[in-house]
Amino acid sequence: MPKTKGIQTLYNSCIHNIANNINYWTEHYEKHVLKRSPQERRKILFFLGPFDELNSLIVNELIELLVFKKRLTFPALQLIINSGSITKLNLEGAAKLVNDAIVSSVAKQCSNLKFLNLSRCKRISATALTNLSSKLPLALSLNFSWTAINTSALCNIIRNCKKLLELVLKDCKISDETLHEINTKAINGDFLKMKVIDLSDNDGITEIGLGNLLACMPHLEDVRHHLLFEAISEQEWIRSSSNNNYYLLRTLSCLDADMLGDGDMETITERCPNLYRLEVRLTVHLSSVGLHRLSSLEALGELVLDGNDHAGDFASYRSKVRTPLEACGQGLVTLIVENMKELDLLEVLSFCPKLKNLTVLQHGQPGNFCNGATTPKCVNLSRLCIWSRLRDNSLTAKALESILSSAVGLENIELFQVDNLTDSVLEKVLAVHSMEKLSWLHLQECNHIKGEALSSLVLDDNNLLQKVTLMNNWLVNRADYEVWKRTAADSNLDVQIEWQ
Numbered sequence: 258m259p260k261t262k263g264i265q266t267l268y269n270s271c272i273h274n275i276a277n278n279i280n281y282w283t284e285h286y287e288k289h290v291l292k293r294s295p296q297e298r299r300k301i302l303f304f305l306g307p308f309d310e311l312n313s314l315i316v317n318e319l320i321e322l323l324v325f326k327k328r329l330t331f332p333a334l335q336l337i338i339n340s341g342s343i344t345k346l347n348l349e350g351a352a353k354l355v356n357d358a359i360v361s362s363v364a365k366q367c368s369n370l371k372f373l374n375l376s377r378c379k380r381i382s383a384t385a386l387t388n389l390s391s392k393l394p395l396a397l398s399l400n401f402s403w404t405a406i407n408t409s410a411l412c413n414i415i416r417n418c419k420k421l422l423e424l425v426l427k428d429c430k431i432s433d434e435t436l437h438e439i440n441t442k443a444i445n446g447d448f449l450k451m452k453v454i455d456l457s458d459n460d461g462i463t464e465i466g467l468g469n470l471l472a473c474m475p476h477l478e479d480v481r482h483h484l485l486f487e488a489i490s491e492q493e494w495i496r497s498s499s500n501n502n503y504y505l506l507r508t509l510s511c512l513d514a515d516m517l518g519d520g521d522m523e524t525i526t527e528r529c530p531n532l533y534r535l536e537v538r539l540t541v542h543l544s545s546v547g548l549h550r551l552s553s554l555e556a557l558g559e560l561v562l563d564g565n566d567h568a569g570d571f572a573s574y575r576s577k578v579r580t581p582l583e584a585c586g587q588g589l590v591t592l593i594v595e596n597m598k599e600l601d602l603l604e605v606l607s608f609c610p611k612l613k614n615l616t617v618l619q620h621g622q623p624g625n626f627c628n629g630a631t632t633p634k635c636v637n638l639s640r641l642c643i644w645s646r647l648r649d650n651s652l653t654a655k656a657l658e659s660i661l662s663s664a665v666g667l668e669n670i671e672l673f674q675v676d677n678l679t680d681s682v683l684e685k686v687l688a689v690h691s692m693e694k695l696s697w698l699h700l701q702e703c704n705h706i707k708g709e710a711l712s713s714l715v716l717d718d719n720n721l722l723q724k725v726t727l728m729n730n731w732l733v734n735r736a737d738y739e740v741w742k743r744t745a746a747d748s749n750l751d752v753q754i755e756w757q
Contacts, residue, residue, distance in 0.1 A: 272315070276322045282307050283332040291332055308337050313345040324350040335362055345372040349400075352377040357385040364392040371395050376402040376425070386410040391417050402427035402455075408435045415442040423453040432461030433469075440473040453479040464488040471504060478507040478531075486511045490524055504529050507556075510536040512563055519547030526550045534559035539572035539597075545580055552584035560589055564597035571621055574600045583608045590637075596620055599627045603656055606633035606663070616642040619649055626651040638664040639694070642671040648702075650676055658682045662689040671699040678703045680710035691719035701728040708737025715741050715754075725754045 275282070311319070316337055323329035331354050338346065339362065346367060348355050355378040363370070370393055375381065383405045390413035393399070397420055401410075406429050414421065415438075454470075454477060456462055467488035471477065486509065506529045511517050517540045525532075533556050537548070551557060564572035572578065574597050586592075586608035594600065595618040606612065615638060619625045626649060641664060645652065654677040661667070662685065672678055683706065686692075692714065700706065711733060715725055725741070727733050738756035745752050 279333050287332040311340045313343045343367050347374040349376040356380040360385040364389045371397045374400040376400045383407040390414045398423040400425040425455040428458040431459040433466030436466040443473040455481040457481050508534040512536050518542035522547040522550045526553050536561035538563045545577050548581040559591040561593040563595045571596045571598045573598045601629045603631040603633045606635045607631045610634040614640040618644045620646050623649040624651050628653050628656040633663045635664045640669040644673040648674050661686040665690045669697040673701045676705045679705045693719045695720045696723045699726040704731040708733040727756045
């Protein structure tokens, strides 16, 4: 059974009280400062407020709480961020209120900021962002996604944020010309510590621009853009622009590469030997031989395999994936498999003994699973997600029982249209172990499991369930749900139960 709810702490009581009575704290500021003319307000060099000494944790939690309660106002936000000790500030949830005046306050009062998120703050002008970017000398991570940031602001960031490790610029209308400015600064010695740059959804960036960026900043570990693979595969740019033999990239997605072949896999493994996460589309041009190159990636820990070859068929596990996975699976901690025929989950788990997260998404016609006699090795598995659209019952009850019985450390189970999850399967699994670490359970359209059988799991004294979501499971009815809710309330259990 889940843990009982703890007594509300004094801290939580205080912060909720402040949020509920925020108008009391902001009334004087709103009356005596905001109602002045802009000319008079400019004469105020600083102001003292009730939130001046709050640390970053309290400031961000208070903003988040006020957003949730729909009580966050412009004067409240301006007062809360007045603390000069803030090192972390997330204003994405307050994006509708954040304007140039708020950014000006941040620039004046928050010079110690190390982490700043202004994502989706579309009311901020490019001029305000340019001014702000020159006031953040200690910044380690900046997120300006979906804002009006321009080349001038980015140059200020490069010039002044010498310690910056991460820069997130999703959908900021950035082009190759902007990247050229970044490259120029990088060549001059700036941005040497940068590890991560997110350029997702910037359609003005081409593979040429990305290639030049990689050449000028070979120390980057994570570059996010859908054309990154194309930039890496164009080796003539690499050879002409860089003296390095390889990149330090830790993540790479090739899911948009419809023509990915054996030669491309050779290029990837040679140019990016430090990859930790790799996402691969199993096209008709990619064979088991090419995929076997994965075994040369000693740091590989997360692998995504999409079997949809865009030629009207799914890749075969037995003929294309089995041998390469056996060679590279020993170090994997996350494996995501989508749209694959003849998939033997028992064998997959035996190939990947360190696996913590297994996600399987099957969107095609039933019959994609096969079930061998291998005993799975999954004592480290903490998350199991199987989405089997169109009710693919080729994953047998015996195979499912074997997996769940072996995964003694499961914390998260998510099953969609897995009809072979039956009362009998659950009973046999619970006879082996009580799923004592389970904290999250999501079952959707699993139509052969009854509420009575689930009660032995939901109301078990031995697990740590915090959230149970049951959606459209035919044999789980409202009466079951009401019993669970009533028991949770009567026992003061800290668990959220949702039923539909």
